[in-house]
Every structure is written in C-alpha cells, then in structure tokens.
Amino acid sequence: MVLFSVVTVFADDVADNQDSEGQTGYPGETTGDNTSLQTTIQDISDDDSARQYRQSPVITGPDAEKCRTRLVLLGTTGGVSWWPETNRTSSSSALVVGDRIYLIDMGQGSASRISEEFNSGSFVDSPGGRIEDGSSTFLENVKALFFTHLHQDHTADYPSLLLIGPGAGMGTYTDPSTNKTVIDPLKVIGPCNRGELDADMTNFTSRGGEVIYTDSADPDQITPTPGIRQMTNIIWQAYAQTINDITLDDGYPDFRSLIEVREIGGTGSGDIPLPVSVPDPNNGTCPAMDPFEVYQDDQVRVTATLVDHHQVYPSFAYRFDTDDGSVVFSGDTGPNTSGNLQKLADGADILVHEVIDKAWIEQKFGTPVPGSQMDALKTHMLESHTANDLVGQVATECHVNTLVLNHIVPGNTPDAHLMEAKANFTGDLIIGEDLMRIGLGSQE
Numbered sequence: 001m002v003l004f005s006v007v008t009v010f011a012d013d014v015a016d017n018q019d020s021e022g023q024t025g026y027p028g029e030t031t032g033d034n035t036s037l038q039t040t041i042q043d044i045s046d047d048d049s050a051r052q053y054r055q056s057p058v059i060t061g062p063d064a065e066k067c068r069t070r071l072v073l074l075g076t077t078g079g080v081s082w083w084p085e086t087n088r089t090s091s092s093s094a095l096v097v098g099d100r101i102y103l104i105d106m107g108q109g110s111a112s113r114i115s116e117e118f119n120s121g122s123f124v125d126s127p128g129g130r131i132e133d134g135s136s137t138f139l140e141n142v143k144a145l146f147f148t149h150l151h152q153d154h155t156a157d158y159p160s161l162l163l164i165g166p167g168a169g170m171g172t173y174t175d176p177s178t179n180k181t182v183i184d185p186l187k188v189i190g191p192c193n194r195g196e197l198d199a200d201m202t203n204f205t206s207r208g209g210e211v212i213y214t215d216s217a218d219p220d221q222i223t224p225t226p227g228i229r230q231m232t233n234i235i236w237q238a239y240a241q242t243i244n245d246i247t248l249d250d251g252y253p254d255f256r257s258l259i260e261v262r263e264i265g266g267t268g269s270g271d272i273p274l275p276v277s278v279p280d281p282n283n284g285t286c287p288a289m290d291p292f293e294v295y296q297d298d299q300v301r302v303t304a305t306l307v308d309h310h311q312v313y314p315s316f317a318y319r320f321d322t323d324d325g326s327v328v329f330s331g332d333t334g335p336n337t338s339g340n341l342q343k344l345a346d347g348a349d350i351l352v353h354e355v356i357d358k359a360w361i362e363q364k365f366g367t368p369v370p371g372s373q374m375d376a377l378k379t380h381m382l383e384s385h386t387a388n389d390l391v392g393q394v395a396t397e398c399h400v401n402t403l404v405l406n407h408i409v410p411g412n413t414p415d416a417h418l419m420e421a422k423a424n425f426t427g428d429l430i431i432g433e434d435l436m437r438i439g440l441g442s443q444e
C-alpha cells in the first residue's frame with residue numbers, strides 16, 4: 001500500500017542552507033559530493049514563504065519487502081522490564097539498503113529478532129529431511145551498528161551479537177572471486193564515556209549505596225561511566241574463557257578483530273569528535289547544535305545530533321540519507337531538544353520516534369513523595385521521554401509526513417492511547433510493531 005507520493009509544501013526558511021552551488025543541506029554541511037544522498041529541495045520561493053521537498057513513497061504491507069531500501073522495526077518497546085501480554089521486544093531497528101543492513105540499538109530480545117528477519121539460510125534435501133548447506137553467514141550483510149545511548153533496553157543484546165555473531169559471519173565477507181572469507185570489521189558507533197557520574201537524585205549514596213566502577217590496573221580506565229569502547233572490551237574480558245576456547249580449539253578468528261568501535265565524543269583512534277562542548281553533563285546534556293556526520297559509505301550517509309535524555313549523556317538521534325529517501329531515529333529523548341531533532345530530521349521521509357503513555361505514568365506513579373526514588377523516576381519519565389500527546393507536535397516541527405512510533409512504553413499500552421500522537425500532526429501515523437517493514441522509494 002502506497003501511503004503517499006507527493007511533493008509537500010512547508011512554510012520555512014531554507015535560504016541560509018544553500019551553498020555556493022545552490023545545493024541545499026544542513027547548516028554547516030558540505031554538499032558538493034553528496035547531492036544524490038541529499039533530500040532534494042525542488043523549489044525555493046523568492047520570499048522564503050514556501051518550501052518544497054521531494055518526498056519518497058513510503059510503502060507498508062507486503063510490498064515493503066520489495067523495496068531496495070526499507071526500515072525494519074526489530075524491537076518496539078523499551079524500559080527495564082518485560083511487558084506482559086505483548087510480544088514487543090526492546091528497542092532495535094534495521095535499515096536495509098540493497099544487500100546492506102545497518103542496525104540501530106540492540107535492546108533485550110533484538111538478537112533473536114535479527115535472526116528472524118534476516119537469517120533465511122540455505123538448505124538442501126537429504127534423506128529424512130532438509131539440512132542446512134553449511135551454516136548461515138547472514139551477518140555478513142550487517143555493515144554498521146549505531147547505539148543511540150547506553151541504557152540497557154538499547155544495549156542488552158549487544159553481548160549476544162558479539163558472542164554468537166562470529167558463528168554467523170559477523171565482521172566478515174565472502175570474496176566472490178575466491179569464495180574465501182575475509183575480515184571486514186563491523187563498525188560499532190556509539191557514545192563516549194559520560195565523563196562524570198550522574199547527580200544522585202535518589203540519595204542512593206547517602207543511604208549507603210555504592211557506585212560500580214570498572215576494574216583496571218590503568219587508573220585512566222577506572223570509571224563509573226564507561227563508553228562503548230570500554231564496554232566492548234569488558235564484554236570480551238567477561239567472556240574470555242569461551243572466546244579463548246573456541247579460538248584455540250575450534251579455529252575461530254580473534255573475536256576482537258571482527259569489530260571496529262568508533263566512539264562519538266571519544267579521543268581514541270578512529271573516534272568521531274563531538275562538535276559541541278558539554279563541560280558538565282549534570283548541568284545540561286543537550287545544547288543547541290548542528291547535525292554532524294558520523295558515518296558514510298556508498299549507500300548511506302549518517303548524521304547525528306544530541307537529544308535530551310538526561311541524565312544520560314551523550315544520547316543521540318541519527319539520520320540516514322539514502323538514494324531512496326531518508327529515515328531519522330530519535331533515540332530516547334524528551335520533547336525539548338533545543339531544536340536539535342528538528343534540525344536533524346527536517347524534511348525526512350520517516351521519523352521513527354520514541355513515545356511514552358502519559359496515562360500510564362500517572363497510573364503508575366501518582367503523586368510520589370518529593371525526593372523519593374519514585375519521584376526521580378516519574379520526573380525522568382516525563383522530562384526525558386516524549387509523551388503520546390506531544391510527539392505529534394515534534395513530528396510536525398520536523399516537517400515529516402510519516403511518524404512511526406517505537407520504543408512504546410509501556411509495551412502493552414492500548415493503540416487508542418498511542419493514537420493521541422495524531423494531536424497536532426496531520427501526516428501518516430504508524431504504530432510500530434516488531435518485525436514491521438516499511439519500504440522507502442521505488443520497488444525492485
């Protein structure tokens with residue numbers, strides 16, 4: 001089903017975003033070499049009162065699978081829980097472009113969802129039934145994994161990928177000319193060390209609680225807030241016995257060689273500088289900024305910005321621009337991102353945005369004692385997530401025509417509550433479900 005294929009007019013100002021060649025991109029970006037990956041603005045009126053974007057067709061239902069570029073929602077809930085009476089797993093999505101797969105987050109349950117969606121295998125007949133022809137290497141197609149932030153409902157199945165992935169082609173490809181397997185590390189892109197421990201909003205330490213620190217002989221590696229590189233290294237260490245065993249006994253490669261970590265805001269080799277200064281994340285996590293590039297290959301260009309998921313820092317939204325259109329993932333965020341999400345998502349074809357049900361927050365927390373753990377948690381829910389009656393306004397400000405709700409909290413909330421996202425949004429609303437496919441652009 002084609003939801004729409006139209007040119008949409010928005011009242012906004014794009015004149016400042018034109019470069020010397022008249023091409024248009026985000027503020028601060030160069031566009032000269034990437035015009036095919038940019039959302040094309042077909043007409044700019046002289047008085048800046050109208051703005052037209054080329055919108056790509058957004059295709060749902062069975063035809064979505066035929067699209068060269070498609071979004072696959074792998075896990076559509078969040079939170080530190082398994083919600084009853086729903087099959088939603090935690091936050092994870094895939095963007096498929098041709099035979100490439102790009103993953104965004106890996107919450108609990110997502111490792112199985114990835115296999116359900118992409119692991120078709122290759123079978124041959126044998127007496128008594130089909131058997132697999134060798135073993136599946138479906139993860140060869142996964143080229144990059146992006147973490148929005150390091151909460152566990154976005155990362156809990158990362159260890160599963162690291163530990164089981166080497167048996168399914170992770171970080172390798174098969175050279176068609178020789179049929180030999182070559183290492184091509186999976187790029188893992190995500191947050192750096194927070195830099196400072198969260199403020200103690202629940203009086204945890206004054207009540208005798210002890211904060212967890214990493215353990216290292218190197219004082220520089222001892223921290224209560226490790227980034228994605230240190231997290232990855234510690235996962236290798238935690239599972240050293242099994243990794244060493246199957247490397248020494250079964251001929252697997254060095255698992256570490258299959259992954260290439262690039263921290264956003266880190267200072268290590270290959271890291272991606274964060275083009276804004278956040279000297280103290282306990283005094284604000286989301287200063288206004290322009291989007292910046294974090295990844296590019298011949299199929300996608302990925303840009304990012306900070307969003308507001310305090311006290312988590314850094315927390316990113318990502319935009320994927322392809323020849324078939326553009327998709328933005330909000331990550332976890334409150335509704336006020338200092339305009340950052342609006343800049344990143346401006347005119348994208350699809351905005352995949354988190355949502356939390358306000359009625360559930362009131363039902364669960366009521367009026368908690370000020371300063372209590374419940375009070376802190378309620379504040380986090382209201383300020384660091386986006387309620388169902390506010391997310392539509394955000395989508396409108398982002399000038400997108402399709403809003404896809406994911407990270408639906410609670411995972412079992414009724415659709416009628418989620419439909420409140422239509423408030424202040426006149427575009428197409430899609431309530432995300434696990435393993436839902438949404439095509440973009442032309443069908444193959």
Ligand SMILES: [Zn+2]
Pocket residue numbers: 078079091151153154332407
């Ligand atoms: Zn989350």
Ligand SMILES: [Zn+2]
Pocket residue numbers: 149151309312332
């Ligand atoms: Zn979160």
